[in-house]
Amino acid sequence: MKIDSEHLEILAAIVEKGGLTEGADALGKSQPSVSRSMALLEERIGLPLFEPGRRPLRPTELGASLARLGARIRAANQEASLLVRRFRQGGAGRLRVGGSPIFMDGVVSTMIAEFQCRNADVQIDQSYGYLDALATGLRNGGLDLAILPLHPSQVPADMRFVPLLSGRNVIACRASHPLTRVKAITLSDIAPYAWIAPPADSPLFRDLQRALKSIGQEDFRVNFSGGSLASIQSVLTGSDALTVLPYSVVFLSRRTVPLEALPLRIEHPDRQLGLLTVTDRQGPPALRHFAGFLETECQRLQARMDHEQQVTRRRG
Template sequence: MKLDERHLVQLAAVVQAGGVTEGAAALGISQPAISRTLSQLEKRLGEPLFVRGKRPLVPTQLGKALAEHGQIILSASRAASEVIDSFRRGTSGVVRVGGSPFFMDGLIARMIAGFQDRYPDISVEQSYGYLTELRALLQSGRIDVAVCPVDVLDEGSGLEFSEILPGRNVVACSSTHPLLIKRKPTSGDLLEYPWIAPPPGSPLLADLRSILHSLGVAEIKIRFSGGSLASVLNYMTASNALTVLPHSVVFAFRKEGQITALPINIPHPDRSLGLLRLSAAPRIPAVDAFAGHIAEAFADLGQLIKRHEQAIVWGA
């Protein structure tokens, strides 16, 4: 016998509340409507659902068994409603974020942890890539938002970009590097030490060439290349090697006291770090909440970085 699931839900509400009026109020329907449902259900079954003459209502053995099934449906329905409500509020869901490796590892990962302190029911799926790869992931719907440096977006790209931090690079080194003794290192000084090259495809690689050109340096000794941020930092702290890093990344590791920036003026890239999204993509509240959190975190961070630059990176 096939039963209407709504009838089982109404039966469960009455059994749980102990009365038809109370059950109707719990479901937000009228008392006459729920009374008709129970009467029709008893006629269809040919069995009573409640013990006659008992107040509050006492279910029969059959009524109790059916009410238990109705309670399962009712609980699932309420849970589904809560999921929908939290999704619409932006307090639950999944955020798929991609980003440039050094920024993701140096800055964004910590911000994701802070975001999930505020929104514990939102899970975050992270992936890595540079602009070309991230653009493809956005356009294919495999990520919701990218955090990456961008210079110029092609007209008609279908993407929207929100700046969160202007591009600022520094020559980074270990906090015990010999060049830190000098007040103003020269380009000649830079040639005396090996360098760490940024990974292939990274905008930092082009920035390194730009820096060398501005300093009149044709060639440097590349001792290590292609590493992750963790491997670059570990290598740098155990050697006298130099590298180019976003100032924000160096700033993020300032409290560890292992790396710093040389006080040397270098050209800054004509690009900004920001949030990249597909213009025509349907807005997902959880993604909007994530983007807002990252933008807010960088608004606070930007002022601290600016003061740090003025104090540490002389002449920048």
Template sequence: MQIDPRHLIQLATIVQCGSFGAAAAKLNVAQPALSKSMKKLEERLGAPIFERIGRQSVATDLGTTFARFGLMMLAAEDQARAYAQHLSTGQAGSLLIGTAPSLADNLLAPILSDFLASHVGCRVELRVGLLAELETQLSTGQVNLVIGPARPLSADLQLETETLADDMLGIVCRKGHALTRQAEILPRDLEAQRWVAHSRGSYLRMQTEDGLAKFGVSSFDIALDTDSTETAYKAVAKSDLITVMPRLPTVLSGHNDAIEFLPLDSTAFQRPIGIVQRASHPRSSLELAFLRQLRRAVQPAGGAG
């Protein structure tokens, strides 16, 4: 048996309003057309859904039962309308975000925490991984946005990048390290140190090796190899080990009291932070709202670095 869902909504409205006339006005239909629809519903059910009591049409037990189904449909319609409104204003929906380990804890975690507090209908899936892995997830639709170091992308991936903030890598050591007292840092000074290296195959590791090579460092002694930026921070803060870190996430990390950057700049260490997405992906209202908050959080920190 097929029942027109519109008839159930009309039935529920009649029961709610108490009369055909009031329901017709609320539904913006002619009363004869509404009566005809109820007659069709009665024929479909094979039993009356209204009975005459005096001058009023009152729902029968069957009519009251099916009116409840109509009320549930009305409630679902209201919920769908409200959710659609939240979606259109960026108050609800899902964010599928990928990011690099160097940005996850110190940049995105506090921003996402604030964003979720003000967007209670929002759900976030945050994927942390190497940039090459994230670009693959992006191209296959597993994530919609990647917040990470902006780098040239393969044309066949059909990805596009928008610069979020300028950033650079820097060589980090503990406060009071012997290198901080030198007027000039030479390649041989860096070759004499023991290093914390980032995970092999990561873009950060590739940039570290490339930047040091262009500065004239022919080799560096790796004491600790890790894919955890937090481990790298803590290892450097409590020893004479040194490492390379992006400046902006480090400013936001809370480790500034224990570590510092050496006064060494190189164009090879440039590492702008970008927003990467599929070229075909239209940003949702929720994504636009998140990116506005992300830009507000990043710009002051970038200026302070």
């Protein structure tokens, strides 16, 4: 026997509200149509749903049991409708996001946490990679979004790049490093210290080489290399080693890790951190919602960093 689930929902409303007219009003239906639905349901099951001659209406034992099922069906339908609406608005769904490791761990992860506090029904699957691997993932549908630093000339022809943060690298060290007490740092001041090198295949490793060359230190000693951001931070805070990191990473890390950016001008990469997507692919609704959130958060972060730079310059 197949029972129309809508009839069960109508039955639930009648029992809940205590009458045909009241149930019809709650459902936005006419009383005659509700009566017909109940007559059809009784005909279908071959048993009465309400005790005869009782006012207000009182359901039979079977009628009450079916009404409870109807209430569960109505709740499930309401939940399904809410889910569809949230999915369309970008508040639910699944996103596959890849990005360069240092930025993902040092900047984007905190923004993902904030986004999911507001959008708990969006599942984010994160992976790591650099341009070639990320572009491949976008093209073959394995990724919805890539987050990485790029120069405009590096953007693939079939993709769209939305800049988020300007590129600025700094020499980073632990907060109590001896160099933090030096007012005008010179090449001879930093020469005795070893360096932490990012992974050799990362753009940041080339930035390290370029930055040190720009201040005249081409021959430098590396005592730790290839680690994650967490391991780099641990080595930094536990030693006198130096490294080159994006200023945004150092700026956000200071809330939990005692790091400082040394006041030494180095060559900055001609790149910007941004969002890379395939031009002719729309992606899930959550992608637009998440991308818009990242743009807003990065604008706020950029404003905070610019403000700190202005304050530092005035103090200097």
